Amino acid sequence: VTRALAHLEGGKGRAAEAELRARMAEVAQAEGRSDDAFRAVKKALRRDKKCVSAWIVLAGLEAERGRTKAALAAWSKVPSLDPGRAASIYPQLEASWAAVDQPRGFESALRKVLEDHPDDAAARIVLARHLEARGEIDEAVSELRRCLARRPHDLAARTALGRLLLVAQGDGAALKEYAELLDVLERSEGANVGSRHDAISAQQGHG
Numbered sequence: 679v680t681r682a683l684a685h686l687e688g689g690k691g692r693a694a695e696a697e698l699r700a701r702m703a704e705v706a707q708a709e710g711r712s713d714d715a716f717r718a719v720k721k722a723l724r725r726d727k728k729c730v731s732a733w734i735v736l737a738g739l740e741a742e743r744g745r746t747k748a749a750l751a752a753w754s755k756v757p758s759l760d761p762g763r764a765a766s767i768y769p770q771l772e773a774s775w776a777a778v779d780q781p782r783g784f785e786s787a788l789r790k791v792l793e794d795h796p797d798d799a800a801a802r803i804v805l806a807r808h809l810e811a812r813g814e815i816d817e818a819v820s821e822l823r824r825c826l827a828r829r830p831h832d833l834a835a836r837t838a839l840g841r842l843l844l845v846a847q848g849d850g851a852a853l854k855e856y857a858e859l860l861d862v863l864e865r866s867e868g869a870n871v872g873s874r875h876d877a878i879s880a881q882q883g884h885g
Contacts, residue, residue, distance in 0.1 A: 696726035703735045707742075715739055730760045734767060741770070750774035757791045757801070764791065765800035772808065784808060799825050799832050806838060815846045837864045 703718035716739055722732035737752035753771040757764040764771075768788075775784040788805040791798055802825040809818040822839040825832060837860045844860075 692725045693729065696722040696729035697731055698722075699725065700729055700731035700735055703732070703739075707735060707739060712739065712742065728759055730756055730763055733759070734763075737767070737770065741774070746774060746777045750778060754787060757787065758794070761791060761795050761798050761801065765804070768801075768804045772804075781812075797828055799829050799835055803835055803838050806842070810842060810845075815842070818842055819846070834864060 699718045699722035703715040703722065706712075706715035706718060715735065719732050719736045719739065722729050723736070726732070733752050733755040737749045737756075740746075740749035740752055750771070753767055753774055756767050756771075771787065772784045775781055775787070785805065785808060788801050788808070791801045792805070795801070802821050806818040806821040806825075809815075809821065819839065819842060822835055822842065825835040826839065829835065840860050
């Protein structure tokens, strides 16, 4: 590790070093070495304040220590730095806002993401589900329709809208079956995305 760090120079070197130290912090965290993990992640962020991996690890470490506000601050860095990776931490971000008794803070955070990245389907779907959970069905439907207006072939958004409309407007065994079908389609889409990603990675590995 020391030799690897010694060869990293310049802006790209700082970013690469930060990623390496974030990985070291993640390993230390998994092994229960919390203090070592904190030291590594702090060094990572000193090298590169935009290291998303480091912010994610730091948020997890702060949450483990019960420092909810510090965890929230770290989670909140992720969407603006990397909207793509933000989708994986939205549950933690939502839970953190709820833990500090500011559930609407999560909605505000999502709307800020969508203001900067209006085509972010993942953020809009999460926002719709958050609104649905609060009983704001019409607003949730509107958000999903906005998503589909921009991305008409987005299966996840279409599935979410179909399920929401079933819950809001229909009942009965047939509708239940249709809702389960939508669940299957949603899981299938997730599996297909993973398969395509694996195939691309394998192809690149042989290139």
